[in-house]
Amino acid sequence: xxxxxxxxxxxxxxxRIPPHIPFLLPFAFLVTLFFFVPVVLNxxxxxxxxxxxxxxxxxxxxxxxxxxxxxxxxxxxxxTVIYVTATLAINVGLGLVLGILSTYYVPExxxxxxxxxxxxxxxxxxxxxALLWLWVLDPTEYGLxxxxxxxxxxxxxxxxxxxxxxxxxxxxxxxxxxxFSAAIKSIPRDYIMAAQVDGASNWxxxxxxxxxxxxxxxxxxxxxxxxxxxxxxxxxxxxxxGGPFYKSEVWSLYAYHxxxxxxxxxxxxxxxxxxxxxxxxxxxxxxxxxxxxxxxELAGGG
Amino acid sequence: xxxxxxxRYVAPSTWTxxxxxxxxxxxxxxxxxxxxxxxxxxxxxxxxxxSSKVLFGFIPAEFTARNWRFxxxxxxxxxxxxxxxxxxxxxTLIFAVSVMLIVVLVATLAGFALSRMQFRxxxxxxxxxxxxxxxxxxxLLIAIFYVLYFLTxxxxxxxxxxxxxxxxxxxxxxxxxxxxxxxxFFDNIPWEVEWSxxxxxxxxxxxxxxxILPQLKPGIAAISIFSFxxxxxxxxxxYTFxxxxxxxxxxxxxxxxxxxxxxxxxxxxxxxxxxxxxxxxxxFIFTQKGLMRVTVGGIKGGR
Numbered sequence: 001x002x003x004x005x006x007x008x009x010x011x012x013x014x015x016r017i018p019p020h021i022p023f024l025l026p027f028a029f030l031v032t033l034f035f036f037v038p039v040v041l042n043x044x045x046x047x048x049x050x051x052x053x054x055x056x057x058x059x060x061x062x063x064x065x066x067x068x069x070x071x072x073x074x075x076x077x078x079x080t081v082i083y084v085t086a087t088l089a090i091n092v093g094l095g096l097v098l099g100i101l102s103t104y105y106v107p108e109x110x111x112x113x114x115x116x117x118x119x120x121x122x123x124x125x126x127x128x129x130a131l132l133w134l135w136v137l138d139p140t141e142y143g144l145x146x147x148x149x150x151x152x153x154x155x156x157x158x159x160x161x162x163x164x165x166x167x168x169x170x171x172x173x174x175x176x177x178x179x180f181s182a183a184i185k186s187i188p189r190d191y192i193m194a195a196q197v198d199g200a201s202n203w204x205x206x207x208x209x210x211x212x213x214x215x216x217x218x219x220x221x222x223x224x225x226x227x228x229x230x231x232x233x234x235x236x237x238x239x240x241x242g243g244p245f246y247k248s249e250v251w252s253l254y255a256y257h258x259x260x261x262x263x264x265x266x267x268x269x270x271x272x273x274x275x276x277x278x279x280x281x282x283x284x285x286x287x288x289x290x291x292x293x294x295x296x297e298l299a300g301g302g
Numbered sequence: 303x304x305x306x307x308x309x310r311y312v313a314p315s316t317w318t319x320x321x322x323x324x325x326x327x328x329x330x331x332x333x334x335x336x337x338x339x340x341x342x343x344x345x346x347x348x349x350x351x352x353s354s355k356v357l358f359g360f361i362p363a364e365f366t367a368r369n370w371r372f373x374x375x376x377x378x379x380x381x382x383x384x385x386x387x388x389x390x391x392x393x394t395l396i397f398a399v400s401v402m403l404i405v406v407l408v409a410t411l412a413g414f415a416l417s418r419m420q421f422r423x424x425x426x427x428x429x430x431x432x433x434x435x436x437x438x439x440x441x442l443l444i445a446i447f448y449v450l451y452f453l454t455x456x457x458x459x460x461x462x463x464x465x466x467x468x469x470x471x472x473x474x475x476x477x478x479x480x481x482x483x484x485x486x487f488f489d490n491i492p493w494e495v496e497w498s499x500x501x502x503x504x505x506x507x508x509x510x511x512x513x514i515l516p517q518l519k520p521g522i523a524a525i526s527i528f529s530f531x532x533x534x535x536x537x538x539x540x541y542t543f544x545x546x547x548x549x550x551x552x553x554x555x556x557x558x559x560x561x562x563x564x565x566x567x568x569x570x571x572x573x574x575x576x577x578x579x580x581x582x583x584x585x586f587i588f589t590q591k592g593l594m595r596v597t598v599g600g601i602k603g604g605r
Contacts, residue, residue, distance in 0.1 A: 019506055023415035024427070026408045027477060034474035035434055038445035045445060054451065098336065105329035116586075117337045120344065123586050125535030127553045128575040131560055132343040135568060142568065144342065170340070224436070231438030234538045238557070252441065259444045260542055269444050276441050283436065 042276070045269035052263040063270035072246055072254070080251040083165060084229045090169030091225050092218065095176020100206055103181040115181060118174045130238035133167050137239075160240045160248035167235050176221045183217040184210055223286035230279050251275050351573035369569035373577075377559065377570070384558065385550050387574065394534060394551040394578075397465045397472075401533030402526050404473035409480035409525060410518070414510055416481065417488030418496070434478040443542060446471055450543060463545045472539055476532055480525040487521030488514070527585055534581060552578045 049059045067073060098118060102111035121129050136144040139154035146152050156163050187210065195205050233253035236242065242249035242257060249257070252275060259268025351369050353362030376383035416424060450461040450471070461467035491514060499513040515522075537553045544554060556574055563571055 018421060020415040020419040020421045020424075023411045023419075027412035027481060030404075030408060030470070030474040030477060031430075031434065033449065034446060034471055035437070035439070035442070037449055038442040041448055042442060042445040045448065054448075094336075098333075101329050101333050106333065110330070110333075114333045114337055117340055120340060120586070123531070123535075123582055124579055125553055125582065126537045127556045127560075128347075128579050131556065131571055131575055132347065134560065134564060135346060136339075136343065144346070227436060227438060231441050233440070237538070255441070256443065259447070265444055265448070272441050272444060276438075279438060279441070 042269050042273060045266055046273045048266040049264075050266040050269075054265075059266070063267045064274075066267060067270055067274060072249070075246055076249050076251055076254045079161060079247070079249060080230070082161060083168075083248075083250050084226060086165045087168045087172060087229050088222065088225055090165065091172035091229075092176050092222055094169065094173040095221065096180055096211075096214070096218070098173060098177040099180030099184060100210060102177070103184040104206065104210060105202070111181070115174075115177060118177055121171045122174050126234050126238060129171070130167075130235060133163075133239055137163060156240050157244055160244060164236050164240055164248045164250075167239050168229070171235065172225060172229070175225065179217050179221055180214055183214055187213050219289060223282070223289070226282055227279055227286070230282065231275065347572050347576055350569050351576045354569060366569075369567075369573035370577075372570065372574055385547050385555055387552070387555070387577065389548075390550050390552045390555045391577075393465060393549060394553070397469050397536070397540070397551055398530050398533030400466050400469035401473045401476065401536075402530040404470065405476045405480050405529035406522060406526050408473070409477050409484050410515075410522065412477075412481040413484035413488055414514070417485045428482075431478045431482050435482065439475045440538065443539075447543065462543055463549060465544070465549055465551075468536075468539050468543045469533065471543070472533060472536055473529070476529050480529060483525055484518070484521050487518055491517050527589055531582060531585060 046063055047058050047060060048055075049057055049062065098114070102114045106114075124132075134156075135142075137155035138144075138146065139152060139157070141147060141152055143155075145155060191209055191213075192205055195209055200208070231252050233250060233256060236248060236250060236253055237256070240248045242253050246254075251271070255268050255271040255275060258264050258271055349362045352365055354364045354366040354368060372387045376386050378384075415421075416427060447462075450467055453459070453461040453467075461470075495513060495517070496509055499509040504512060535553065536551075537557070540551055540554055541557065544550065550558070552574075556571070556578060559571055559574060
């Protein structure tokens with residue numbers, strides 16, 4: 001008699017999917033589709049003369065030669081340098097002043113109120129924020145500035161770069177303000193009290209204790225803002241659109257216009273490519289200065 | 303020497319007291335003055351939406367409801383009419399909610415894995431997230447345009463000129479940072495709670511859904527609010543990837559209106575804009591304290 005077969009459950013197929021894969025799959029998919037693939041595509045596109053017909057026609061380094069011979073480029077680069085430096089100065093300087101004033105000099109609830117006011121432009125959708133400025137700078141007597149000075153100045157036409165700097169500075173200052181304010185709050189009270197006992201004035205405390213302790217946040221804000229100022233153009237597009245005659249056109253906006261106003265996707269990609277390389281170099285320097293751990297701590301909170 | 307030291311304890315003269323009192327007010331004055339331009343802008347927005355004539359920018363002269371006419375009739379420009387505001391609001395809502403749902407779902411899943419599981423490459427993914435957060439996604443606009451164009455051609459599903467196609471792009475840009483935030487929230491839930499779920503027989507997904515998710519509510523609320531607002535206020539991606547008027551969101555509608563009414567009807571522009579930013583303002587007022595920590599990347603700084 002045959003021995004009775006014991007029924008056994010079939011063993012599972014030995015291929016085991018690690019448990020974290022299903023959790024990370026959607027994340028990996030989207031990041032690949034909209035970060036990694038575009039990076040590769042951008043590199044490839046920069047070697048083509050793709051236009052509205054969307055044909056892949058490789059032309060080698062033609063776009064890069066064009067970039068270095070483009071007569072608008074020197075102007076655009078100069079604008080970019082002026083715009084980034086000046087806006088950075090406002091963002092960091094004003095941010096520091098606001099951070100110190102609203103955290104050290106006034107009680108917490110008052111400081112909170114002013115920080116909330118300064119956060120308003122950041123929270124407001126860009127279109128509405130731009131509209132507010134278009135009204136302030138309106139060339140007729142209805143504009144706020146013209147109303148105040150009593151004459152009709154066409155601000156966006158006469159001082160386009162200045163306008164762009166102020167408009168971005170008013171949004172950007174809140175970034176530094178929040179970070180500096182948080183950093184000041186984390187300074188142990190003992191330091192400040194000890195200084196007060198020794199008879200230090202408020203100004204001395206700010207100058208000798210607070211600002212030296214803000215060294216890391218200062219460097220962080222500076223490098224982070226440099227990167228984002230180099231590459232963002234939303235407010236410029238809305239307020240002056242680079243005009244008049246490229247007077248407020250910055251690098252990233254020029255790439256945008258080339259691609260989406262003139263439908264020169266290949267050349268636009270090349271302009272963006274050089275910008276990305278510059279941005280990466282800036283980031284590298286930033287990482288070098290910080291060390292990665294430090295940056296992760298600062299950027300992630302954690 | 304001795305006498306000098308003693309003098310410090312003598313009550314300060316009236317003049318010194320006044321100076322000191324006044325100098326204590328200086329920071330307030332500086333803060334108030336610097337905030338004045340911002341406040342006046344928003345005040346103007348409110349006032350000019352309510353009146354047909356505004357004196358000195360802020361004093362409404364004649365109250366009128368005409369600026370709000372867009373609520374019950376289409377905005378006419380010559381013979382042609384703009385997209386109805388309600389349709390644009392609906393589009394904005396669809397866009398913002400899709401961004402929010404995608405972000406919350408994907409970021410929560412990823413955040414769970416990053417916080418709770420040990421696997422090779424975990425540390426590198428964390429680094430990658432920071433790099434992606436810092437990377438200016440806006441420079442990739444041209445290439446993303448091609449990705450959407452390619453997907454549309456390959457699948458015959460509309461990715462370009464479709465709200466959810468752009469929502470997918472927008473969500474992907476928000477996801478790295480949201481995953482980081484939500485990972486922090488996972489880190490704060492004690493391991494023991496999760497262990498007890500496994501002991502009671504839950505598998506990973508059940509533990510996630512039944513035990514951890516309820517404790518995660520504040521974190522999910524934070525990234526939902528934030529990604530919703532990011533979607534609600536979005537301009538540049540929509541402006542670039544949406545072509546047809548039927549798909550216009552409020553931001554695109556306002557951009558079109560600015561082009562036409564800038565010099566003729568600020569009242570209308572102000573009213574539509576106010577209508578547009580009301581949800582933002584409401585969220586801002588209620589969550590302002592939390593947002594201040596979250597807006598700039600949850601930075602605690604100075605440690």
